[in-house]
Amino acid sequence: MAGGIGSRFWPQSRVKQPKQFVDFFGMGKSFLRQTYERFLKVVPADNIIISTNLDYSDMVREQLPEVPVEQILREPAHRGTAPSIAFAAYHIRTLNPHANIVMAPADQIILDEAKFIEDMHKALSYVSGCDHLVTIGIRPTHPETRYGYIQVGDDLHEGFARIKTFTEKPEASFAQIFVESGEFYWNTGMFVWNVNTIIDTMMKMLPDMTTRLDSIFRGEANRDKRRTDLYSCYESFPNISVDYAVIEKSHNVYMLVGSFGWADLGRWDDVYRFSSKDSEGNVVESGYADFYNSRNNLVSAPHNKLVILQDLEGYLVNDTDDVLVICKKDEDDDFKKFRNNVLLKYGERYM
Numbered sequence: 001m002a003g004g005i006g007s008r009f010w011p012q013s014r015v016k017q018p019k020q021f022v023d024f025f026g027m028g029k030s031f032l033r034q035t036y037e038r039f040l041k042v043v044p045a046d047n048i049i050i051s052t053n054l055d056y057s058d059m060v061r062e063q064l065p066e067v068p069v070e071q072i073l074r075e076p077a078h079r080g081t082a083p084s085i086a087f088a089a090y091h092i093r094t095l096n097p098h099a100n101i102v103m104a105p106a107d108q109i110i111l112d113e114a115k116f117i118e119d120m121h122k123a124l125s126y127v128s129g130c131d132h133l134v135t136i137g138i139r140p141t142h143p144e145t146r147y148g149y150i151q152v153g154d155d156l157h158e159g160f161a162r163i164k165t166f167t168e169k170p171e172a173s174f175a176q177i178f179v180e181s182g183e184f185y186w187n188t189g190m191f192v193w194n195v196n197t198i199i200d201t202m203m204k205m206l207p208d209m210t211t212r213l214d215s216i217f218r219g220e221a222n223r224d225k226r227r228t229d230l231y232s233c234y235e236s237f238p239n240i241s242v243d244y245a246v247i248e249k250s251h252n253v254y255m256l257v258g259s260f261g262w263a264d265l266g267r268w269d270d271v272y273r274f275s276s277k278d279s280e281g282n283v284v285e286s287g288y289a290d291f292y293n294s295r296n297n298l299v300s301a302p303h304n305k306l307v308i309l310q311d312l313e314g315y316l317v318n319d320t321d322d323v324l325v326i327c328k329k330d331e332d333d334d335f336k337k338f339r340n341n342v343l344l345k346y347g348e349r350y351m
Contacts, residue, residue, distance in 0.1 A: 001084060002032050002060065002106035003053040003075055008267050010339045011323035012300060015351045020106040021059050024271050026286060031265070033063050035106045038113060042102065042120045049073060051088050070223070076231045082245040083237040085191075086202050086209060087230065090217040093195045100124045101198070103191040109274055111261025123192035123256050126160060133201065134160065134192040135247065137185030137255045138262045143175035146266055148187035148243065151178075152255050160254040166243065185255065188262055191242070197252075205246045209237050268316050269330040272298045282309075287319070298329050323350055 006019030013019035020032045027034070032050075039048055050067060052060050054074040061072065073088055085103055092099050102120055110116045123134050137150045148168045152161035166187065170178065178184035191198075203210045216229045238245070247253055263270060275283040280295045287301025292310040299307050301319040309317065316329035323342075327334060342350050 001051050001103065003051060003084060007339060011320045011325060012318060021063060024285060025275060030063055031107045036064055038110060041117050049088060049092065051084050053078060075234065077235045079237045080240045082206060082240045082242040083209060085242050086213055089195050089198050090213045094217055099195040100128050101193060101195055105189055107265050109263040109265055115260035119256060119258050119260060126158060127192050127194050131197045131252060133197060133250055133253045135253060135255050136188045136190040136258045138188055138258050140179045140186050143172060143179045145169060145172050145175050147264065149178050149184045150187050150255055151184050157254060160256055163253045163255050166248045185257065188258065201250055202246055205249055268298060272329055
């Protein structure tokens with residue numbers, strides 16, 4: 001899934017180049033490229049489908065030139081993950097009516113790739129023999145308030161635990177209780193299921209949308225006809241996440257505890273946390289920087305620009321061709337305010 005806007009990483013992430021297409025850690029590879037190469041070790045290249053927005057399809061082809069255009073699904077509007085996943089499921093079923101599917105965002109950090117591959121194979125094998133929807137949970141290391149939490153019960157099925165409750169982005173006090181209880185896990189937003197299981201479940205939860213998709217993808221219509229029919233109705237689909245529309249309302253959802261290191265890259269402080277630091281805790285994500293009595297800062301600048309910092313601690317300096325942001329790097333609410341105010345004052349010019 002590579003169709004999001006990535007607004008929390010503005011101004012590095014723009015409408016015309018969202019975060020999944022950006023190389024945040026100076027590795028020479030965007031998140032999309034890293035995710036694609038990771039899944040090449042899970043499934044054959046022919047089985048990897050990129051789901052993105054129509055506006056981003058050229059960037060996908062530029063960054064993944066080896067992927068045939070037939071493996072790129074282009075959504076004509078941003079309508080949330082539920083329509084995106086439904087579209088992908090119907091498409092995949094035309095290719096393999098018994099397919100088992102991993103759905104994964106293109107903007108996550110995976111620290112132990114070998115364990116990740118092992119867990120993906122385990123989950124794919126599991127859903128091939130049952131009608132359960134599987135999500136991947138991670139044992140929390142701290143009371144993070146930006147992640148969703150999954151509570152599981154004691155009933156296990158081949159090592160997979162039935163989910164009792166979902167909680168979206170709790171207050172700090174509740175997150176602390178969740179971590180201490182040992183019953184809650186971070187929700188990674190990665191799902192594994194059989195194609196027929198997810199389509200049958202969505203038919204119950206989102207009947208209007210799936211009825212329309214059913215009529216588009218059944219029969220002998222070719223790819224061009226299906227695309228035309230889909231584009232004519234896609235904007236009428238509900239703008240809703242698959243978690244809220246399907247997963248949280250289903251009774252056949254199980255969780256596998258992921259044994260790999262994981263993080264969802266959601267704000268600039270995450271980039272800082274996973275970057276190499278100098279002796280004073282400073283990070284230069286791109287460009288050059290000299291620090292004077294400055295600690296725990298993050299600098300992101302054009303590759304040929306030098307930034308000089310004096311007497312700053314815990315700041316983000318993000319310089320692009322047309323926007324310069326200097327603020328506390330962990331003030332997520334303020335950052336949303338900056339972007340929203342710019343949008344109101346200047347329109348789309350700096351988006």
